[in-house]
Amino acid sequence: MKKTVAAVLLAMTMTVTFAGCGSDGKDKTAESGDAAGNAADAAADTEKSAQDNSEGEGPLSDGVLNVGTNAEFPPFEYVGDDGEPDGFDMALIKAIGEKIGVEVTVENMEFDSLVASIGSKIDVAIAGMTITDERKNMVDFSDEYYEAVQYVIVPADSEIASAADLEGKNIGVQLGTTGDFIVEDIKDATAAQYNKAVDAVNDLRNGRVDAVIIDKNPAKVFGEQFKDEVKLYDGESPEFGFEKEYYAIALPKGDEELAKSVNDALAELKEDGTFDELVSQYIEN
Numbered sequence: 001m002k003k004t005v006a007a008v009l010l011a012m013t014m015t016v017t018f019a020g021c022g023s024d025g026k027d028k029t030a031e032s033g034d035a036a037g038n039a040a041d042a043a044a045d046t047e048k049s050a051q052d053n054s055e056g057e058g059p060l061s062d063g064v065l066n067v068g069t070n071a072e073f074p075p076f077e078y079v080g081d082d083g084e085p086d087g088f089d090m091a092l093i094k095a096i097g098e099k100i101g102v103e104v105t106v107e108n109m110e111f112d113s114l115v116a117s118i119g120s121k122i123d124v125a126i127a128g129m130t131i132t133d134e135r136k137n138m139v140d141f142s143d144e145y146y147e148a149v150q151y152v153i154v155p156a157d158s159e160i161a162s163a164a165d166l167e168g169k170n171i172g173v174q175l176g177t178t179g180d181f182i183v184e185d186i187k188d189a190t191a192a193q194y195n196k197a198v199d200a201v202n203d204l205r206n207g208r209v210d211a212v213i214i215d216k217n218p219a220k221v222f223g224e225q226f227k228d229e230v231k232l233y234d235g236e237s238p239e240f241g242f243e244k245e246y247y248a249i250a251l252p253k254g255d256e257e258l259a260k261s262v263n264d265a266l267a268e269l270k271e272d273g274t275f276d277e278l279v280s281q282y283i284e285n
């Protein structure tokens with residue numbers, strides 16, 4: 001835990017840009033903003049990559065799996081002491097790459113850009129990403145690998161204690177996440193959207209937002225980090241009634257070969273105990 005907190009603190013103080021070599025061999029640099037991309041282009045590219053794969057030239061043909069993430073979501077992904085993305089998802093995707101026999105390169109980008117970038121800037125995305133019907137219109141998902149739910153973080157002295165109490169409130173969320181989508185459905189509530197979860201939490205501590213809605217495990221990390229200032233509510237409790245969510249790796253639409261490689265590797269890692277080891281190392285420590 002100590003190590004995780006240290007890494008989180010470090011992640012908070014750093015903004016990093018990663019350069020990697022993409023599946024098309026071009027040098028790629030992920031920067032905030034440029035990641036926004038063009039959804040139409042990305043969709044066209046996704047189609048192309050699915051086609052290429054049927055000709056045996058899929059994303060894996062160059063021996064490199066170029067993975068997109070948003071390293072602002074501890075313990076699943078954060079910037080490690082060495083300035084590189086670390087966390088459960090990073091360890092998992094590297095283990096999957098090893099099983100498949102490809103090198104894994106990681107691009108750190110905005111969460112909201114990941115789905116549209118699959119098939120162009122990146123091959124796949126792993127980012128504590130919940131399977132949703134809306135995302136399924138643009139990408140396929142691997143088998144699920146983790147169960148989650150949204151949590152509600154409020155100031156320690158807040159009177160908010162139920163979904164009804166969130167009505168009309170200013171609620172911090174990470175842009176384009178399932179927490180953001182939940183706020184859309186809360187009567188008269190305003191979503192204050194942030195690219196980094198920690199910025200939402202800091203604005204909660206500064207009194208700029210009334211609550212933050214974010215996934216369970218990052219909420220617990222922030223709850224621990226600021227335990228004198230905030231309290232957490234489990235969104236699955238009857239007072240909130242949020243639905244369970246399931247994380248999976250986002251894949252190019254229609255690329256069955258890649259999906260099979262990833263799912264087979266995931267199944268093997270569950271079978272041989274590696275998956276559970278990573279859970280205890282990164283999530284349950």
Ligand code: GLN
Binds near residue numbers: 129131177215
């Ligand atoms: N699980 C949430 C989602 O998929 C949040 C993910 C994240 O912020 N990395 O929208």
